[in-house]
Every structure is written in C-alpha cells, then in structure tokens.
Amino acid sequence: MNPASIRHMVIFDLKYPAGSPEAEKFLQDGYDALTAIPVVRHFEVHRQVSAKNDYDYGFSMEFDSQQDYDTYNAHENHVAFVEERWKTEVARFLEIDFKQIK
Amino acid sequence: MNPASIRHMVIFDLKYPAGSPEAEKFLQDGYDALTAIPVVRHFEVHRQVSAKNDYDYGFSMEFDSQQDYDTYNAHENHVAFVEERWKTEVARFLEIDFKQIK
Numbered sequence: 001m002n003p004a005s006i007r008h009m010v011i012f013d014l015k016y017p018a019g020s021p022e023a024e025k026f027l028q029d030g031y032d033a034l035t036a037i038p039v040v041r042h043f044e045v046h047r048q049v050s051a052k053n054d055y056d057y058g059f060s061m062e063f064d065s066q067q068d069y070d071t072y073n074a075h076e077n078h079v080a081f082v083e084e085r086w087k088t089e090v091a092r093f094l095e096i097d098f099k100q101i102k
Numbered sequence: 103m104n105p106a107s108i109r110h111m112v113i114f115d116l117k118y119p120a121g122s123p124e125a126e127k128f129l130q131d132g133y134d135a136l137t138a139i140p141v142v143r144h145f146e147v148h149r150q151v152s153a154k155n156d157y158d159y160g161f162s163m164e165f166d167s168q169q170d171y172d173t174y175n176a177h178e179n180h181v182a183f184v185e186e187r188w189k190t191e192v193a194r195f196l197e198i199d200f201k202q203i204k
Contacts, residue, residue: 006151011198031204045204049108052197060200095154096113096198098162102133102147 001100004065008072011048011055012093018056026089030059033077039068055094103202106167110174113150113157114195120158128191132161135179141170157196 001007016022027045035043046058063069072078103109118124129147137145148160165171174180 001146007148008152027204044103044200044202046109046200046202048198049201050110050197050199055198058198058200095152096150096157096160097152098146098148098160099151100146100148102129 001062002064003100005100006063006066006069007060007098007100008063008069009058009060009096009098010093011053011058011096013054013056013091015089015091022089026085027057029085030081033081034059034061037072037075037077039063039071039075055092103164104166105202107202108165108168108171109162109200109202110165110171111160111162111198111200112195113155113160113198115156115158115193117191117193124191128187129159131187132183135183136161136163139174139177139179141165141173141177157194 014023014026016026031043031045034040041062041064042060044058044060046060048055048058061072063072116125116128118128133145133147136142143164143166144162146160146162148162150157150160165174
C-alpha cells in the first residue's frame with residue numbers, strides 16, 4: 001500500500017445460515033457489484049474464522065486515495081447494493097479502515 | 103492469498119495518547135519483535151481511520167497455513183510481547199482472522 005491508500009474492510013453476519021445458497025448468492029452478488037466499480041482494488045471475500053469474535057464474513061478492498069473512496073461511496077453500484085441488499089440481508093457489521101504507517 | 107493462508111489482524115487502542123512517543127515505541131517494538139518470527143508474512147502497522155469504530159491502530163499479518171499460525175502463537179517473541187507489553191499497554195482490542203473465499 002502507498003501512503004495515500006486506504007484498506008476498507010467490513011466484517012458482518014448474514015441473516016442466512018452459513019453455507020446456504022442465500023449466503024453464497026449475497027457474497028457473489030456483492031463481489032460482482034463492487035468489483036465493477038473502477039476505483040476498487042484488491043477486492044476480497046473472506047470467511048472470518050477467529051473464534052475470538054462472532055462475525056462470519058469479511059469484505060476487503062483498497063482505494064488509492066480518499067477521493068477514490070468517496071467515488072466508491074457515491075457510485076450507483078455501491079448505493080444500490082447497500083439499499084437493496086445490505087440493509088435487508090445483513091444482521092450486523094463493523095467497518096474498519098486501515099492506513100499503513102509501517 | 104492461497105486457500106490455506108490466514109490473514110490475522112488485531113485492532114486496538116493503547117493507553118497512551120495517539121502520536122505520543124510511548125505509542126510510537128509500542129508500535130515499533132511490536133513491528134520489530136513480530137516481524138522477526140520467520141513464519142510471519144506481510145506484517146503491517148496501521149492507523150485505524152474509520153469514524154464508524156473507535157479503535158486507533160491495527161496490526162495485520164499473513165500465515166501460509168494454520169501450522170504457521172500455531173508456530174507464531176507459540177514463538178518466544180510473540181509470547182514475550184503479549185506478556186510484557188500487550189497486557190499492560192493495550193486498553194482494548196479485537197482480533198479478526200480472514201480466509202479468502204473469493
């Protein structure tokens with residue numbers, strides 16, 4: 001990561017059982033919608049496997065700058081995914097943003 | 103990341119003010135102690151900059167396998183850093199482990 005880059009992550013639970021077709025569809029649709037946004041770099045879908053917290057999934061992506069992050073937030077794919085899917089299918093979540101200092 | 107890899111992260115607050123010499127020393131000493139463990143890959147020190155949570159810092163690293171993760175946990179540098187520094191200088195923390203599925 002360069003000094004201006006931001007790694008944006010969200011850990012979350014779905015309202016569906018782990019491994020269900022509904023969960024898989026949510027993850028795939030999120031991947032498809034968000035990776036189609038040109039400023040999104042290194043998009044990854046993860047299982048959250050630490051026993052020390054209760055979240056099941058993670059999305060991780062990088063932006064080259066705060067401007068790119070703002071572009072992502074305002075992009076129609078992101079807005080639609082949040083409104084149409086995230087707000088109805090995600091049970092709880094925590095957002096984390098990293099800027100590398102060392 | 104390959105399918106067996108695990109990205110281990112911890113987000114945390116220190117008992118010191120952000121930007122203080124004590125905070126900087128903690129981050130540097132953590133970097134030095136933990137990057138010296140041979141199984142640790144891609145060790146990064148981050149500021150946590152999302153306004154949507156209250157954590158100030160993050161460590162991120164990758165292991166090629168669960169066996170390497172176990173080796174890290176048992177390594178004398180990790181055990182000493184946890185016992186001598188983490189338990190006395192960290193105010194609160196959350197551990198997150200990612201396995202990439204997409």
